[in-house]
Amino acid sequence: MRMIKSRREFLTLTACAATIPALAIKARADGHATTHTVRITNFTFEPANLTINAGDSVTFINEDSAPHTATADNGAFDTGTLQRGQSATLTFNGAASFPYFCAIHPSMRGSLTVG
Ligand SMILES: [Cu+2]
Numbered sequence: 001m002r003m004i005k006s007r008r009e010f011l012t013l014t015a016c017a018a019t020i021p022a023l024a025i026k027a028r029a030d031g032h033a034t035t036h037t038v039r040i041t042n043f044t045f046e047p048a049n050l051t052i053n054a055g056d057s058v059t060f061i062n063e064d065s066a067p068h069t070a071t072a073d074n075g076a077f078d079t080g081t082l083q084r085g086q087s088a089t090l091t092f093n094g095a096a097s098f099p100y101f102c103a104i105h106p107s108m109r110g111s112l113t114v115g
Contacts, residue, residue, distance in 0.1 A: 048109070051114075
């Protein structure tokens with residue numbers, strides 16, 4: 001039993017060591033682009049106002065019981081309907097400001113500024 005346990009610990013450490021360099025390489029390759037998260041809970045985008053850098057991505061994740069979308073007022077982006085637990089990740093390349101809303105519940109509003 002003791003030998004099996006120590007072998008398992010060794011394998012875990014090996015997996016961690018392999019993951020860290022891969023992440024470092026990715027960060028350099030994409031110019032430090034960041035993925036931000038907007039959570040949808042209680043019929044609210046959280047955070048409702050978000051400023052990001054050009055090249056960054058935003059993951060909209062629906063943690064609500066109701067279905068929601070994140071849809072730009074000007075149609076520039078649309079996650080489509082996200083059911084509970086579903087998410088959509090969008091990448092923004094040009095500087096712009098995007099007021100957006102939920103197409104199912106139009107009183108839900110947010111804004112995304114790309115600098
Ligand atoms: Cu909604």
